[in-house]
Each structure stands twice: as structure tokens, then as C-alpha cells.
Amino acid sequence: MEYDINDFKNPLFTVDSVLFTVKDEQLKVLMVKRSNEPFSGRWGLPGGFVDVDRDDTTDMTALRKLKEKTGAKPQYLEQLQVFSGISRDPRGFSVTLVYFALIAEQEVSSRIDTVDEAQWIGINQIESLAVAFDHKLIIKQAQERLQQKTLYSMIPVYCLPEYFTVGQLKSVIETIIGKTIQRKSLIRRIEAADMFETVDEKVKSGGRLAQLYKVKEGVDIVNFERNLSGA
Amino acid sequence: MEYDINDFKNPLFTVDSVLFTVKDEQLKVLMVKRSNEPFSGRWGLPGGFVDVDRDDTTDMTALRKLKEKTGAKPQYLEQLQVFSGISRDPRGFSVTLVYFALIAEQEVSSRIDTVDEAQWIGINQIESLAVAFDHKLIIKQAQERLQQKTLYSMIPVYCLPEYFTVGQLKSVIETIIGKTIQRKSLIRRIEAADMFETVDEKVKSGGRLAQLYKVKEGVDIVNFERNLSGA
């Protein structure tokens, strides 16, 4: 801010997103097959340049790019981190602002299935995939953040459709953190959070009907003061 | 990443830092008097453009700019968030990556006292100061993050010199979060964290000599699974 704008080469600035969902008991990330250089043919995170004529903020850039690939708006979006460096992009010093987003698989599945440019990739398959830039590292960081937040907030509801059961939420949480949790602990938190309301009923595979919940109108995500299952 | 680099106007990209310290029982932020447009004459956060010939990453940009103003390297540095928008800078769409940093007041006081371009400003005086850009909002966000992290980590030690007492740490924590904590709780955490080692002794105003502690070599900041004093 202290110098004339033209004194420096402005670094390459892009916005990328790590969009997660849970599908078939697996944590998945939306990846896009690159058709341009650099790294043409490899898989990368959905993203691109800010279009200053259309985007008011970088949030809008992230949402616009995700909409192009999935046709939907993620239920949750927050900044993960900036990744920068002289050597992460062959074109020169580059800066990428990475967002971390969640969506219910149902919101996008039809679209994804018909486009083979964009795919849900299981988090465990990323390791052995041909991935562009430092996106492997970025995905790992995003996964860690998701796991941490899952321990002290109700964030995983944003991987579920509008109406959901305790059983579904429990399953999504367990998939994300990779361990089982106590149903009882989850119910206690659902009540304490005061961010859900009950609706009707719904049948699950064999067994008693499960109560349906939905997120209350206009509530914010609640953070608890204690983590789940440090054990 | 999908288009030619020249298809878009690259937004203005800058790196700023919110450097905190605790001095005289008050949380303070390093502010710089701007001598260039825009907002010449107002106070702003220390920062500037990336110099791609000297900075390998944006972390180095932040450190370089802080060194220019304080002569020292902060003990703690992490990314806070990116702030972007079409209207936050009169020159056009701008993106600022903001870092959040901590330093012991003793490390820089001599330098700051002699430069009147850079000053420690008490967090409560910010509100009534003529501040550039959206830096007031940014500082508020940084303060909230610092307060949150103080509840579940030992981050405030980075506002203290190499050797410190439990009493000093307690005082810094209380200044940051704006409430008192139990000395006993703090001692329990110091022991549980296993990131400090004891040294000699040292006298404090009236009273028994206090044990001196220092951060162990090469340890990382510990995160606890419970917050302090939600009450």
C-alpha cells in the first residue's frame, strides 16, 4: 500500500474450492479434469480467476465457479487458506485463495453424472491420482480442517439434505472423522445447539421410524466448547 | 486456471498484518501512519505488495513488512483471512491477505518509540481513530480470533519474552479475553501441555519468588479439547 501500483509485478491470483460431500459412506471431493495448460489432462480443484466485472468479492468467484461445475450453490462456504509461492505454478509467483465448501450429494448428483469433466473423487483415491499444482496438499489441509470443525460444531449437517435424521447425521460425522461416536452424545448436542427443529416422521431400513430434523431459519452454526471423541 | 491469463484484469493484491502485543495491561495493535494515497494521513495496518523478486511466499511478504516497521520478527504468525471487494479500495477491486501476528512488547519497544510513523494503538482507541480502508473491521476480526484461540491454546505466550512467570501469562490472557481466569486452571494446562520447561527463579512485586518458564525447543502450539471460562 505504500508504493505505486506499477512498481511491482502483481502476482497471479486465483480462487479455488475444495467442495466436499459424503456419498456411499465416503468423503468425496469435487475434482475437475483440466483441459488447459498448465497440467492439462490432470485433475484439479474447481476454480479460476476473479472476474472483476461480475464478482463483487472472492466469495462470489468461488460460488460462480462451483455453480458452473455443479449447477448448485453449496450449503456451506468458508475460506480455508491462501497458498502462495514462487514455484507452485510454472507461470510464476502465484497466489490461490482456497475455499472449503460442503454440499448435499443429492443437490448435484444428476448434473455430475452427466458431465465427465467434473467428478466426485473419494478422498482415499486422491493420493494415487494425477493431481495438478499442490492441490493434493490443499485437499489434505481442507480435510483436516473439516475433521477439526466436525469435533466442535454441527457443520456436517451441510452435507445433508434439508430434512435429515439423527442416524444420517451420525453416519456423516463418522465418515468425516473416521471413527464412531455415541448416538447419545450427538442427541445431547442437537438439543443443546438449539439450531434444529423437528418435523414429521420417516422410515429407515428395518426399525422404528426416525424423527426428521431441519435447520431452523436464519440460525448460525453453533460452536461447542468441548470436542467430541478425542479418544 | 481455465483461461488465458490476459483475459482478466488481475485484481490488486496486498498483504497486511495485524500485529498484537500486550503492554501496560492493554491489548495493542501496530498501526502505521500512511504517507501515500489512498487514505494518506490516516492510520492503517502495516503491509504492502508482494515483491516477487524477494518474497518466496506471502508469509515472507508479511514478515518483511513487519521487519521494516518494528525491526523484529514476530514470535507467532498465521493467516487470518482474505478481505476482498470492489469497493474497499478506491483504486478498484482489491484483495488483501491479512496475517495475524504476536510479539513481546520488549522485542520492539525501543524501535517503535523512536519512529513516529509506527505506533502501538490500544485496541479500545481504534474505534475513534481515523483508520484507512476496512482496517477497523479487520482488526475486530483479528481480535475475535485471538480471543477464541486464547481459550483453547497457549498462544498468548508469544506475547511474552523468552522467560516468563505464571503470573505474567495469566495477566496477558486476562487482558486478551477481558475476564479473569483461575490461576489453578492455567497451571493445570501448563503442565498438561508439556510445551514448557522450568528455569530458575525471579522476584515479583511483594510476594514469594515466582518460577520462571520457557517454551521448550521445537515444540508446536498445543490445542486443548476444552475451552477456558465460557462463563
Add this chain to the structure above:
DNA sequence: AGAATAGTGTCTGTCAGACACTATAGA
């Protein structure tokens, strides 16, 4: 009836809050 899932009751363990009590230094 038996299997499967939903939901409750309740005991235990961990750790922060509270606070009284002891220890030690200076005036």
C-alpha cells in the same frame, strides 16, 4: 417372534471453576 434401527436412563471419567489453605518474600 426376531431383526434392525430409534431413542432414553444413568453411571463414570475428565477437566474447568471455585476457593480455602500453605509458602515465601519484602516492608
Add this chain to the structure above:
DNA sequence: TCTATAGTGTCTGACAGACACTATTCT
């Protein structure tokens, strides 16, 4: 001795973990 700060002992309370037990629904 009086005061101020350092440090300990220990009880309480909040909340997660564990797990048995009850409630439904389907086959």
C-alpha cells in the same frame, strides 16, 4: 507482623463416553 504474590489441595459442576434398556416398525 502484615501484606502481597506464588503455589497446592480438593470439592463441585458440566458434559462426553459407555452401555444397558425400552420403543417401534418390518418381515
